[in-house]
Amino acid sequence: MKLLIKISYLGTRYCGYQSQSNGETIQQKLNEATRELFGFDCDIVGCSRTDSGVHAREFCATVCRRKTNSLETKIPLERIVPAINRYLPPDICVFDAKWVPESFHARYSVVAKEYVYRIYNRRVMDPFEVGRAAHLPGRIGESDLCRMQAAAERLCGTHDFSSYMAQGSKITDPVRTIYLSRVERAGDLILYRVRANGFLYHMVRILAGTLVEVALGKIDPDQITEITGSRDRSRAGRTMPACGLCLERVFYETPEE
Amino acid sequence: MKLLIKISYLGTRYCGYQSQSNGETIQQKLNEATRELFGFDCDIVGCSRTDSGVHAREFCATVCRRKTNSLETKIPLERIVPAINRYLPPDICVFDAKWVPESFHARYSVVAKEYVYRIYNRRVMDPFEVGRAAHLPGRIGESDLCRMQAAAERLCGTHDFSSYMAQGSKITDPVRTIYLSRVERAGDLILYRVRANGFLYHMVRILAGTLVEVALGKIDPDQITEITGSRDRSRAGRTMPACGLCLERVFYETPEE
Numbered sequence: 386m387k388l389l390i391k392i393s394y395l396g397t398r399y400c401g402y403q404s405q406s407n408g409e410t411i412q413q414k415l416n417e418a419t420r421e422l423f424g425f426d427c428d429i430v431g432c433s434r435t436d437s438g439v440h441a442r443e444f445c446a447t448v449c450r451r452k453t454n455s456l457e458t459k460i461p462l463e464r465i466v467p468a469i470n471r472y473l474p475p476d477i478c479v480f481d482a483k484w485v486p487e488s489f490h491a492r493y494s495v496v497a498k499e500y501v502y503r504i505y506n507r508r509v510m511d512p513f514e515v516g517r518a519a520h521l522p523g524r525i526g527e528s529d530l531c532r533m534q535a536a537a538e539r540l541c542g543t544h545d546f547s548s549y550m551a552q553g554s555k556i557t558d559p560v561r562t563i564y565l566s567r568v569e570r571a572g573d574l575i576l577y578r579v580r581a582n583g584f585l586y587h588m589v590r591i592l593a594g595t596l597v598e599v600a601l602g603k604i605d606p607d608q609i610t611e612i613t614g615s616r617d618r619s620r621a622g623r624t625m626p627a628c629g630l631c632l633e634r635v636f637y638e639t640p641e642e
Numbered sequence: 643m644k645l646l647i648k649i650s651y652l653g654t655r656y657c658g659y660q661s662q663s664n665g666e667t668i669q670q671k672l673n674e675a676t677r678e679l680f681g682f683d684c685d686i687v688g689c690s691r692t693d694s695g696v697h698a699r700e701f702c703a704t705v706c707r708r709k710t711n712s713l714e715t716k717i718p719l720e721r722i723v724p725a726i727n728r729y730l731p732p733d734i735c736v737f738d739a740k741w742v743p744e745s746f747h748a749r750y751s752v753v754a755k756e757y758v759y760r761i762y763n764r765r766v767m768d769p770f771e772v773g774r775a776a777h778l779p780g781r782i783g784e785s786d787l788c789r790m791q792a793a794a795e796r797l798c799g800t801h802d803f804s805s806y807m808a809q810g811s812k813i814t815d816p817v818r819t820i821y822l823s824r825v826e827r828a829g830d831l832i833l834y835r836v837r838a839n840g841f842l843y844h845m846v847r848i849l850a851g852t853l854v855e856v857a858l859g860k861i862d863p864d865q866i867t868e869i870t871g872s873r874d875r876s877r878a879g880r881t882m883p884a885c886g887l888c889l890e891r892v893f894y895e896t897p898e899e
Contacts, residue, residue, distance in 0.1 A: 395769045440770075470766060480766040509727060509737040512652045513697075513774075 387489060388448040388456050388465070390415075391481035396440045397516045397628070398476060403434045411435075411444075411477060418472035419448055422465075423458055426451040430491040432635045433498060436587075438627035440517070445635045447491040454487045489637075497564060497636040499580040502593035503629045507573050518574060519593075519629035525575060525600050533568040535606035536599040537577065540566045540592060540613070546585055547616035549595065551624060554586030559616075561585065568596060575600075578633070587624050595622035644746060645705040645713050645722070647672075648738035651698050654773045654885070655733060659692045659701070668692075668701075668734060675729035676705050679722075680715055683708040687748040689892045690755060693844075695884035697774070702892045704748040711744050746894075754821060754893040756837040759850035760886045764830045775831060776850075776886035782832060782857050790825040792863035793856040794834065797823045797849060797870070803842055804873040806852065808881060811843030816873075818842065825853060832857075835890070844881050852879035 392411070400408035404416070412429055419427040432445040449456050460468060465482045473479065503518035505511055510520045525533075543562040550559055565580040577593050595612070598604040604612070604622065612620045649668070657665035661673070669686055676684040689702040706713050717725060722739045730736065760775035762768055767777045782790075800819040807816055822837040834850050852869070855861040861869070861879065869877045 393769050395772075442770075466766065475767070475772040476769045478766050478769050480764075507737075509723065509735050510732070512650050512733045512735050513699075515652075515732040517770075 386455055386484040387487055389483050389485045390446055390479045392444045392479050394441050395476040396438050401435055401437045402431050414473060414477055418469050421472040422468050432491045432495050435632055436627050439630045441632040443634050444632055445491055494637050495635055496638045497580055497582050499634040500589045501631050501633050502577040502589055504575040506575050516628050519626050529600045532606050533596045533600050536596055536609045537566040537568045539609040544613050545616055548612050548618055548621045549588050549591040550585035551587035556585055559585055589630055590625045591621055593625045598622035643712055643741040644744055646740050646742045647703055647736045649701045649736050652733040653695050653697045658694045659688050671734055675726050678729040679725050689748045689752055692889055693884050696887045698889040700891050701889055702748055751894050752892055753895045754837055754839050756891040757846045758888050758890050759834040759846055761832040763832050773885045776883050786857045789863050790853045790857050793853055793866045794823040794825045796866040801870050802873055805869050805875055805878045806845050806848040807842035808844035813842055816842055846887055847882045848878055850882045855879035
């Protein structure tokens, strides 16, 4: 059996999820914590590679003994969550752990992921939202929000999303299916929620940036279908900053519980 | 005229509001920013002295030229807010500024202040709430919450609140009037909201700690009146950590707008 853990983290201090040479990562912290807990090196496979500064409310990862496809431990399952957390910094926490079959793969078994992009919409930035939301000082009124929502809906479905992909990724098939694409206001925040079977490089940040252009009247909601069809990155909006992005949920093909 | 500014800040990095020798304070940052903006030293008088690690959503302070009781500037009022913020770190922001008469005093003109104490109530601490809420891992059920609320109500009114005052303050009159004292649930958070004409040293943190003892069944709501009457600090609950405390609102005798 493999151990599947669910993690929540504030990405501010980290160079993304994936281990790399320059700077600390979430994966590295999980490697250190599981080594301390189990007494041997582990392979941690994450559901996604979040960028530097991106957050997660529910990130999933499997833990196996290094170079094997399973984990053996005498620690009872219910003790694992509090025990791992003792070895993790306060900005990363494991909130669930369960056993899954060896056929389960944290990345390839994912059927959908849901992200939320947070935009703080008041003239002066709220210190409590710094590093957790992008700042858009100009007032987004109700009609602007309706146009954003109309544009967001036009992104649903199966499309080639090349227009919303940053350069520098090795993705060869840019076709994805968006199941849910919705804009909502929550107090002074504007939230863009998007669920898809997969995302291209910087895709959510570019989708959010495109919706911001719609809010600002620079792109009309009716142009979205054309922008998508053009497969031309220059037609879509700006790439919004990483700090506003949060991985909210991960869906697996076999219900993992 | 004096300048009255309204500030929001995340207190985590600071040694409280008031300037002191060991460590950075909010007042010091405001001194630096106003000196940069106006080109001369200013006296900043705050509405309250928040402790190290305590936050504020609406802190009020007056700005006068040093050793005078007024401020003269050619900068138009509407330009002051964005201009000051350019000289402040991202965890402190000014969101409002207005002119008030010289008779106005940021501290002595206060008629009431409202604080919120935040408690995160799930087994594993949420990384997004670290430094912003206290952690109470044991589940507080609906009946526990009702008892907290019953206890909170018994704190309203004019009383000698010595039982809820930490040692080390120079306060001679421990009588205060609590106008509002309410417990509410907001998702995984329990919020304790309290409004009074003034607060004793660590009073909100001790009130919150007393309500936690009520939630845990160690103090009965009916004992609150007796605990208050005893004027005995040892009868009340623990002092909750500073990070959960936030100054929410300040009320002035003459409506300042």
